[in-house]
Amino acid sequence: MDRNEVVTRVTKVVSEVLNVPEANIKEEHSFTNDLGAESIQSVELVAGFEEEFDIEMEEDKALKVQTVGDAVEFISGYLS
Amino acid sequence: MSLNEQFIERAKAKPRRIVLPEADDQRMVEAAARLADEGIAIPILVGDPAISAPAGVEVVSPASDERAAAYAALYAQQRGVKEGIAKRLVKKPLMFGAMMVSAGDADGMVAGVANPTAQVISAAGLGVGYAKGVSQASSYFVMVVPGDPDRVLVFADCAVVVDPNAQELAEIAVITARNARKLLDVEPKVAMLSFSTHGSASHEHVDKVRKATELARAMAPDLAIDGDLQVDAAIVESVARKKCPESPLAGQANVLVFPDLNAGNMGYKLVQRLAKAAAIGPVMQGFSRPVNDLSRGASVDDIVAVSAIAALQCE
Structure with missing residues (x-):
């Protein structure tokens, strides 16, 4: 899967879970500081990514991911 | 027991x-x-x-x-x-x-x-x-201060919410009072703690506590609550008579609500270590x-x- 497709699908999940329009989501955005996520929503984002990409991520590490771009990199590690 | x-x-x-x-x-x-x-x-x-x-x-x-x-x-x-x-x-x-x-x-x-x-x-x-009217998790400690008889107080929040705003502090006060009533079977008397008693000092930190007290009164009109209060005005009857004779708590507060986690965490540890109090908690709430x-x-x-x-x- 090329990086652009990962970015597109990560953006879609973030938009759905955090209820933010896709156009307002940028790679450098922090889920909590820029996109209004409550910290407790991290587990929903992780489950959303797992569902979208049909992967199982290591939860402790996945919950530490803070930005959209870092999520793209983290998820890409499971797709290669 | x-x-x-x-x-x-x-x-x-x-x-x-x-x-x-x-x-x-x-x-x-x-x-x-x-x-x-x-x-x-x-x-x-x-x-x-x-x-x-x-x-x-x-x-x-x-x-x-x-x-x-x-x-x-x-x-x-x-x-x-x-x-x-x-x-x-x-x-x-x-x-x-x-x-x-x-x-x-x-x-x-x-x-x-x-x-x-x-x-x-x-x-x-x-x-x-979350409970109705509550926006986040917080916590409380039950403090048992040895004496004859032991004195039992509830402290909040000493473990979870770092820097609550006035609304959040009001929520902590109301929910802690509710839990104190259920757990200890006592009528809660809630002191909103500060370094000021009824405006004796002016600072935005005092304003936050006063605002939180008003908001808590609006959320729970029957609750015995007062603030801003210094610790001695909250828990020592003779001091309350001098500093705030009009306080409905009359120096008998049994629920102490700290303005932020700095104060709360230090406060419970001081009482635990210096007064040899048993600290039960933190108990999550909200x-x-x-x-x-x-x-x-x-x-x-x-x-x-x-x-x-x-x-x-x-x-």
């Missing part, structure tokens, strides 16, 4: 269904056995069905339990997320336990020996949800039904006592 022993005895009067979602931990299994044996609660272990369950203890497995689909649907509805996401989440024992509580299949949950506090708060906030967190190092006795506290916090 220690306060924890009293909690356990009182819980026996009306045993509640308490979910313990960390069945893989032997301490949880032993605690469940004691809760059931002694009739303190009706424990439900969540985890691997292969564990050897103690007599009289139900063990449920999220992977095979037929309620999982209904819990996923309930979660998706509560949170407005896709059912696929909800299905993945309720497979996790912590979230499955939270959904048992949300669905009314259990009265409360006790967890934390195998999960970090943040994860317990997350499962509770998402799965069980959820629509009780979810209590344990430290990773909790003993079987700790789990039993915290389960009894959860039972007493039920409506």
